[in-house]
Amino acid sequence: MKLADMDKSQLQAMKADLEKQYGEFKARGLKLNMARGKPSSAQLDLSMGLLHALDDCPLKDADGTDVRNYGGLNGIPEARALFGEIFGVPADQVIMGGSASLNLMYDTISRAFLHGVLPGSTPWSKVEGIKFLCPAPGYDRHFSICKSFDIEMIPVPLKEDGPDMDMIEKLLAADDTIKGIWCVPMYSNPDGITYSDAVVKRFANLKPAAKDFRIFWDNAYCLHHLYPDNPDHLANIYDACKAAGNEDMVYMFASTSKITFAGSGISAMAASPANIEFTSKQLNIQTISYDKVNQLRHCKFLPTKAAIEAHMAKHADILRPKFQMVVETLEKEIAPLGVAHWHNPKGGYFVSFYGMDGTAKRTVELCKEGGVVLTGAGATYPYGNDPHDSNIRIAPSLPPVEELKQAMELFCIAVKLASVEQLLAK
Amino acid sequence: MKLADMDKSQLQAMKADLEKQYGEFKARGLKLNMARGKPSSAQLDLSMGLLHALDDCPLKDADGTDVRNYGGLNGIPEARALFGEIFGVPADQVIMGGSASLNLMYDTISRAFLHGVLPGSTPWSKVEGIKFLCPAPGYDRHFSICKSFDIEMIPVPLKEDGPDMDMIEKLLAADDTIKGIWCVPMYSNPDGITYSDAVVKRFANLKPAAKDFRIFWDNAYCLHHLYPDNPDHLANIYDACKAAGNEDMVYMFASTSKITFAGSGISAMAASPANIEFTSKQLNIQTISYDKVNQLRHCKFLPTKAAIEAHMAKHADILRPKFQMVVETLEKEIAPLGVAHWHNPKGGYFVSFYGMDGTAKRTVELCKEGGVVLTGAGATYPYGNDPHDSNIRIAPSLPPVEELKQAMELFCIAVKLASVEQLLAK
Numbered sequence: 001m002k003l004a005d006m007d008k009s010q011l012q013a014m015k016a017d018l019e020k021q022y023g024e025f026k027a028r029g030l031k032l033n034m035a036r037g038k039p040s041s042a043q044l045d046l047s048m049g050l051l052h053a054l055d056d057c058p059l060k061d062a063d064g065t066d067v068r069n070y071g072g073l074n075g076i077p078e079a080r081a082l083f084g085e086i087f088g089v090p091a092d093q094v095i096m097g098g099s100a101s102l103n104l105m106y107d108t109i110s111r112a113f114l115h116g117v118l119p120g121s122t123p124w125s126k127v128e129g130i131k132f133l134c135p136a137p138g139y140d141r142h143f144s145i146c147k148s149f150d151i152e153m154i155p156v157p158l159k160e161d162g163p164d165m166d167m168i169e170k171l172l173a174a175d176d177t178i179k180g181i182w183c184v185p186m187y188s189n190p191d192g193i194t195y196s197d198a199v200v201k202r203f204a205n206l207k208p209a210a211k212d213f214r215i216f217w218d219n220a221y222c223l224h225h226l227y228p229d230n231p232d233h234l235a236n237i238y239d240a241c242k243a244a245g246n247e248d249m250v251y252m253f254a255s256t257s258k259i260t261f262a263g264s265g266i267s268a269m270a271a272s273p274a275n276i277e278f279t280s281k282q283l284n285i286q287t288i289s290y291d292k293v294n295q296l297r298h299c300k301f302l303p304t305k306a307a308i309e310a311h312m313a314k315h316a317d318i319l320r321p322k323f324q325m326v327v328e329t330l331e332k333e334i335a336p337l338g339v340a341h342w343h344n345p346k347g348g349y350f351v352s353f354y355g356m357d358g359t360a361k362r363t364v365e366l367c368k369e370g371g372v373v374l375t376g377a378g379a380t381y382p383y384g385n386d387p388h389d390s391n392i393r394i395a396p397s398l399p400p401v402e403e404l405k406q407a408m409e410l411f412c413i414a415v416k417l418a419s420v421e422q423l424l425a426k
Numbered sequence: 427m428k429l430a431d432m433d434k435s436q437l438q439a440m441k442a443d444l445e446k447q448y449g450e451f452k453a454r455g456l457k458l459n460m461a462r463g464k465p466s467s468a469q470l471d472l473s474m475g476l477l478h479a480l481d482d483c484p485l486k487d488a489d490g491t492d493v494r495n496y497g498g499l500n501g502i503p504e505a506r507a508l509f510g511e512i513f514g515v516p517a518d519q520v521i522m523g524g525s526a527s528l529n530l531m532y533d534t535i536s537r538a539f540l541h542g543v544l545p546g547s548t549p550w551s552k553v554e555g556i557k558f559l560c561p562a563p564g565y566d567r568h569f570s571i572c573k574s575f576d577i578e579m580i581p582v583p584l585k586e587d588g589p590d591m592d593m594i595e596k597l598l599a600a601d602d603t604i605k606g607i608w609c610v611p612m613y614s615n616p617d618g619i620t621y622s623d624a625v626v627k628r629f630a631n632l633k634p635a636a637k638d639f640r641i642f643w644d645n646a647y648c649l650h651h652l653y654p655d656n657p658d659h660l661a662n663i664y665d666a667c668k669a670a671g672n673e674d675m676v677y678m679f680a681s682t683s684k685i686t687f688a689g690s691g692i693s694a695m696a697a698s699p700a701n702i703e704f705t706s707k708q709l710n711i712q713t714i715s716y717d718k719v720n721q722l723r724h725c726k727f728l729p730t731k732a733a734i735e736a737h738m739a740k741h742a743d744i745l746r747p748k749f750q751m752v753v754e755t756l757e758k759e760i761a762p763l764g765v766a767h768w769h770n771p772k773g774g775y776f777v778s779f780y781g782m783d784g785t786a787k788r789t790v791e792l793c794k795e796g797g798v799v800l801t802g803a804g805a806t807y808p809y810g811n812d813p814h815d816s817n818i819r820i821a822p823s824l825p826p827v828e829e830l831k832q833a834m835e836l837f838c839i840a841v842k843l844a845s846v847e848q849l850l851a852k
Contacts (some may be wrong), residue, residue: 036496038495038496038497039495041492044492044494044495047494051480051481054477055477066467066470067689067690068470068473068687068688068689068690069464069465069470069687069688069689070462070464070683070688070689071464071689072689098524098525098713098716098717099524099714099715099716099717100713100714100715102712102713102714103712103713103714106711106712106713107712110536110540113540114536114539114574114575115574125551141711141714144711145711147711148540148541148708148711149540257496257714261494261495261719262494262495262496263493263494263495263496263497263498263714263715263717263718263719264493264494264717264718264719264720282574285532285567285570285571285573285574286528286529286532286533287524287526287528287529287532288525288526288528288529288567288683288689289525289526289689290524290525291524291525291689291690291717291720292689292690293687293689293690294690294717294720
């Protein structure tokens with residue numbers, strides 16, 4: 001029965017029953033943290049071969065350079081080639097980073113503040129009131145970077161095939177202080193949607209008033225399919241930008257964080273030759289080089305995109321049952337109430353749940369008190385401000401299925417209780 | 427015979443002879459790069475055990491955290507403890523970085539520009555005409571960072587026991603736009619001198635006009651003795667600062683770059699609790715975490731300062747003959763001419779050579795044309811400007827002794843030729 005069809009006494013009876021269930025659950029003393037999209041131990045175990053990938057292997061890169069020594073600022077040739085294959089760009093348009101692509105993104109913005117985006121362009125630090133477009137819900141860490149640079153964030157609604165392009169085109173044409181946009185174009189965080197070819201094409205053909213506007217294309221989940229035989233498809237943004245005469249407009253990022261070891265993988269950025277040249281010149285001031293031994297270790301363990309795809313299919317086998325369980329539980333427990341919706345993602349790390357307006361914070365609070373820490377309500381929006389207080393990011397990857405089952409049991413009780421409370425308060 | 431005692435005809439005869447020697451040497455077609463202080467293959471081989479340090483070892487840190495996964499922004503406890511021992515500070519005053527301590531230094535300045543050095547302090551980007559004191563000769567990469575941030579560099583002469591403290595005290599008391607100083611306090615780059623206890627104490631007791639003045643204490647060679655039984659001694663700057671009520675005034679940096687693998691070691695910074703708290707808060711925006719697997723790998727391979735010292739003695743056995751050969755060659759070939767001096771360092775990576783004023787560029791040029799690339803003359807000074815055109819940084823670590831011998835042969839010919847040319851041109 002839909003909650004909307006219940007009268008007050010039915011809602012009150014339901015509330016009493018839910019409070020009883022909630023109390024019983026709380027007594028179990030569960031302690032579970034689902035705040036971040038962390039891979040599980042079983043997933044990390046898939047990459048233990050990494051630790052022996054360099055056994056009996058000369059520690060030289062494809063150019064014959066000793067990877068143990070200094071040098072190789074932009075990365076070893078085979079790592080650049082591998083990520084070139086992943087990004088769909090030539091190897092010399094790739095710069096390898098350290099263990100976190102987030103660091104590459106932060107540094108890219110930092111460099112733009114200090115020196116502008118290309119030789120001769122104005123440093124962003126010299127421009128008053130810089131803004132970024134933020135498709136929302138999105139990745140909280142992107143928003144934190146903006147906040148730390150005092151960049152004003154303009155939320156842009158995310159539709160089923162990508163951000164609202166009408167709005168983006170209009171805003172960008174009118175305002176030359178909008179310098180960037182954050183995109184997680186494939187299996188987006190948290191909604192799990194993938195930008196359509198039409199959306200990618202519109203991105204590539206943007207005509208921003210700011211000549212130094214940049215798309216931050218965070219392709220964190222580009223190989224992270226749950227259904228490897230039926231993956232989403234994402235068009236090559238760089239090819240599209242180039243075709244539109246906009247090749248300098250996009251920075252692309254990716255990493256092996258959710259491919260090998262989350263905390264000790266390798267990351268990469270790709271961009272036009274002009275962007276890469278300018279970036280590399282400044283990188284040469286920032287650091288000596290990133291860890292080339294770890295780059296070689298990864299290239300020996302997973303030498304090609306095809307090898308990574310085969311490896312990712314094993315991740316999918318571990319993750320799929322968890323995602324299915326989450327969605328099935330929601331279908332069974334929540335769908336009949338008619339108060340919420342969610343996307344059933346084909347990849348990525350999250351299920352994005354939309355409850356009744358004004359219930360997300362309460363739901364997360366109830367879960368926390370019941371022993372399950374979720375991503376903070378609102379964290380998926382700029383300034384932590386979900387205007388509907390509706391979205392909750394569910395991260396099913398870390399707990400074993402049995403624990404996840406309990407967590408979802410609590411989550412459903414919390415959603416129902418928060419919804420009933422909300423209806424009764426009206 | 428001293429060059430100063432020769433008459434013109436003697437100098438001309440010597441020049442003709444040197445030109446002949448130089449021509450003969452050039453014909454050998456030697457190709458050697460001694461521009462950077464890179465460890466040799468033999469030194470890198472000392473750390474091959476690193477690659478198996480994690481065999482049969484649970485991938486958990488001292489807190490039981492899985493090092494493969496996300497988290498642990500400040501580093502694993504055992505790595506922080508190890509570097510705490512090295513710096514002489516508690517483990518919780520250490521933040522672990524990636525493969526290059528230079529990156530930690532760059533980021534520290536970058537954070538100061540964006541947010542100031544402590545809560546409530548003015549971001550350096552809001553201050554006109556920021557300056558740094560630069561003991562010179564010094565490390566060119568420090569100077570490059572200043573240049574990239576448009577920080578004006580004020581050279582400070584380096585004496586035998588450290589920088590000219592009278593000058594530093596006077597400048598700092600008078601000018602609140604001087605925000606920092608670069609120090610390589612032990613086996614300095616390039617001079618190889620170590621700051622005396624008195625100098626360290628005067629540093630700790632500085633009374634800078636700028637409350638947000640910071641000492642960048644780059645302890646790159648803190649364990650890099652050539653004579654492990656008779657090492658230089660460096661006082662603990664943090665203890666001294668604390669005793670002087672100046673505990674927030676110093677940032678300390680170190681790394682394993684010249685201990686294990688130059689390009690894939692681990693780095694660390696240490697500072698007061700207030701500095702570390704402020705830094706860590708911002709680091710949490712910049713990145714997820716540095717490579718904890720590599721931190722654990724290093725802690726298993728070299729678990730204590732004593733283990734590192736034993737390891738460094740093996741480096742010393744490889745490096746010592748090279749340094750001795752360089753200094754002996756200079757003593758034999760150059761000392762009798764009375765035109766140059768140098769320090770015989772007890773550690774570090776360089777022999778710092780001071781030739782006749784106005785001959786360094788010419789000497790480096792002659793070496794280059796003869797097949798040996800040295801660090802560019804002037805590179806050891808801010809803005810690449812050695813006011814005497816006298817200093818040349820000799821980096822003996824990379825070539826095998828036999829090649830180094832040839833390189834020094836050329837170097838001595840070049841020094842003599844440049845000196846004679848200079849005297850004849852007067």
